[in-house]
Amino acid sequence: MPDPFHRESDGSIDSSPPNSGLDRSLNKSKRLTRSSLFAETFSGKKKRVGRFMVLWLREADDADFRIGTVSSKKVHLRANRRNFARRRMREAWRHLRPYCSGQADVVFVARRAILSADWNTVISEMLNLIQKAGLISPGNAERARTELEASNGWKLH
Template structure:
């Protein structure tokens, strides 16, 4: 019998979402990440990272109004979030990561987007290999 309640973190069930613990949720967390000024620039995104005592492998995604209307910004954020989620298993270390979408991220081929994320993550020290 299927009920209306969902338990995404229950054992044996693979959650497809990033849990609240895996996301940056407050303005302070984003500002702290920007303040450390560790950024890695690519064609489709800018990866900012924060390393500190309270850092974990958490993600925040930003798309400015310069990219376009809300529908386009949300699409860009969804693509970056999904690329991170699918490749998260290859990342290590305790860093808070903010991905800032650039206009080219909207029309980028999926493989190119993932490849750039992995390249920037390797530069930031999140990945040991560049695959």
């Protein structure tokens, strides 16, 4: 009888994602988790508004370029659709974060249009918002645009 925990592969197949040298992880240390930090971010009133999301900045001494995502029932009444909106924003941030610099925490608030938006448009808007907020230099923004288009086949506007 075969061992259920034995892999048939000889170990020569590496299924891990390719390493591009950029840290694209979003572990707990790179996310805002405390509600007090969200409240502090919203009270700062530093925001940039886009069609699919709103970017809020929290500039403080303890800011460490963490991300928070919010989607309210204004986005959709069903929780799975709100979760989808938050996942889209986190995934876009995961690709753009390595090109950013600065000392700020970022909160993205989803808008209803993100649910039906094309992925290329969502990531392009996030890139434009973080550029307007001063979190990415124009050179790095162009580098991010070209590298993401080349590696993923996306057409960013």
